[in-house]
Amino acid sequence: MSGINYSEKIPNNVNLSEDRTLQRALEQWQPNFINWWDDMGPEGSTDMDVYLRTAVSVDPQGWAQFGHVKMRDYRWGVFMNPGEQDRKIHFGDHIGEKAWQDVPGEHRANLRRIIVTQGDTEPASVEQQRHLGLTAPSMYDLRNLFQINVEEGRHLWAMVYLLHKYFGKDGREEADALLQRNSGNEDNPRILQAFNEKTPDWLSFFMFTYFTDRDGKFQLCALAESAFDPLARTTKFMLTEEAHHMFVGESGVSRTIQRTVDVMNELKTDDVGKLRAAGVIDLPTIQRYINFHFSVTIDLFGADESSNAATFYSSGLKGRYEEGKRGDDHILKGNSYKILSVEDGKLIEKEVPMLNALNEVLRDDYITDSKGGIDRWNRVIAKAGIPFTLKAPHKAFHRNIGSLSGSKITPDGQVVTDEQWMAQVGEWLPTNEDRAYVASLMGRVVEPGKFANWIAPPVMGINRQPVDFDYVRFN
Numbered sequence: 001m002s003g004i005n006y007s008e009k010i011p012n013n014v015n016l017s018e019d020r021t022l023q024r025a026l027e028q029w030q031p032n033f034i035n036w037w038d039d040m041g042p043e044g045s046t047d048m049d050v051y052l053r054t055a056v057s058v059d060p061q062g063w064a065q066f067g068h069v070k071m072r073d074y075r076w077g078v079f080m081n082p083g084e085q086d087r088k089i090h091f092g093d094h095i096g097e098k099a100w101q102d103v104p105g106e107h108r109a110n111l112r113r114i115i116v117t118q119g120d121t122e123p124a125s126v127e128q129q130r131h132l133g134l135t136a137p138s139m140y141d142l143r144n145l146f147q148i149n150v151e152e153g154r155h156l157w158a159m160v161y162l163l164h165k166y167f168g169k170d171g172r173e174e175a176d177a178l179l180q181r182n183s184g185n186e187d188n189p190r191i192l193q194a195f196n197e198k199t200p201d202w203l204s205f206f207m208f209t210y211f212t213d214r215d216g217k218f219q220l221c222a223l224a225e226s227a228f229d230p231l232a233r234t235t236k237f238m239l240t241e242e243a244h245h246m247f248v249g250e251s252g253v254s255r256t257i258q259r260t261v262d263v264m265n266e267l268k269t270d271d272v273g274k275l276r277a278a279g280v281i282d283l284p285t286i287q288r289y290i291n292f293h294f295s296v297t298i299d300l301f302g303a304d305e306s307s308n309a310a311t312f313y314s315s316g317l318k319g320r321y322e323e324g325k326r327g328d329d330h331i332l333k334g335n336s337y338k339i340l341s342v343e344d345g346k347l348i349e350k351e352v353p354m355l356n357a358l359n360e361v362l363r364d365d366y367i368t369d370s371k372g373g374i375d376r377w378n379r380v381i382a383k384a385g386i387p388f389t390l391k392a393p394h395k396a397f398h399r400n401i402g403s404l405s406g407s408k409i410t411p412d413g414q415v416v417t418d419e420q421w422m423a424q425v426g427e428w429l430p431t432n433e434d435r436a437y438v439a440s441l442m443g444r445v446v447e448p449g450k451f452a453n454w455i456a457p458p459v460m461g462i463n464r465q466p467v468d469f470d471y472v473r474f475n
């Protein structure tokens with residue numbers, strides 16, 4: 001049941017061979033996907049054999065098989081968690097009814113939009129990260145980058161399968177368009193702004209995988225509750241892969257901090273100039289990167305008040321994070337929730353109907369979760385005996401979506417004028433100088449067991465291999 005059929009052109013556990021038309025349509029899409037991978041996937045990686053994790057089944061034993069493969073030959077496929085018998089819808093207006101195995105006509109447009117928006121982020125991140133292999137700080141890190149890239153490619157497959165199987169001609173057109181939009185492209189950009197930003201250096205990459213892949217986790221968790229059962233089962237399996245992406249981010253930032261505090265202690269200094277001369281990334285710069293990635297990512301949850309969010313929930317398309325663990329009525333009519341807005345130059349809280357504030361509810365759950373990693377980074381600093389604390393910026397800082405988007409608000413939550421913002425923004429967000437300095441550190445280190453000067457080695461290798469294992473063979 002949960003085994004994956006690798007004898008077919010498209011590995012799958014959804015009995016693809018029983019639906020010839022669908023199989024043929026996906027087999028036609030496949031070469032376009034490979035062309036996209038060749039054009040937009042990791043630069044210069046074609047001949048490399050990479051120690052990758054591949055799923056052979058979706059159960060705990062089988063989803064992580066390791067071996068050296070060429071990424072082009074990675075077995076991208078269509079995998080779903082097994083279905084629950086008689087699964088019932090557990091939130092919204094249809095609560096208690098049977099979960100849908102097909103798309104109800106009245107929800108078709110919204111479901112398609114949700115799947116396309118999720119699907120668009122997957123190839124976008126591969127595009128954003130395509131140059132990073134050229135400046136990897138180690139072979140271990142290079143392998144982790146590539147693992148994430150192939151899995152984002154598979155996540156695209158997961159969404160494309162749903163589009164092809166359940167949305168007919170429009171679904172096939174949307175699947176084609178997912179390969180036509182490109183991150184940062186002026187004429188045909190990716191749908192969400194954070195996925196059009198550059199990922200120019202490895203500190204940005206680690207921040208992106210910590211903060212932005214975690215947005216992915218929360219969106220997938222909300223979709224894993226969906227009344228549309230194939231979407232729920234697909235996203236549940238995607239979540240098992242997502243955990244590694246966030247691990248790469250959290251441990252990457254942690255190792256960067258470790259190296260910085262080691263050098264601070266060696267040189268007995270917190271002077272930014274001296275630390276930069278020693279080739280490590282000073283903590284204030286790391287704070288500014290956090291401020292940037294945190295604020296750009298929380299915008300991804302959408303407007304704080306949204307009638308779409310209410311519709312998606314009430315109609316059963318998208319639940320809340322951990323919907324099943326919550327003690328309320330799962331209908332939420334008459335409930336309220338506090339959102340922020342600016343009045344008379346001050347941030348104030350305002351009660352609004354909870355159904356309209358569900359983007360904000362998910363954003364707040366995300367914020368709680370993402371602060372956990374910042375606490376763990378602070379432990380690295382504290383253990384080194386250095387008096388410095390990293391902080392998540394205020395939720396209202398540097399927002400471009402929703403009611404706060406017109407206001408200038410500091411990382412501490414103070415509303416300021418445009419002039420005050422301009423005078424101080426260089427303390428809050430990475431400056432051109434910061435970015436140029438970080439870029440200057442990026443050189444390629446790929447001998448097994450060697451690490452760039454600005455980052456500490458990991459505590460352990462991948463899949464219990466040693467840290468100096470040959471994770472990538474260059475041939």
Ligand SMILES: [Fe+2]
Binds near residue numbers: 122151152155216
């Ligand atoms: Fe993904």
Ligand SMILES: [Fe+2]
Binds near residue numbers: 152216
């Ligand atoms: Fe991811």
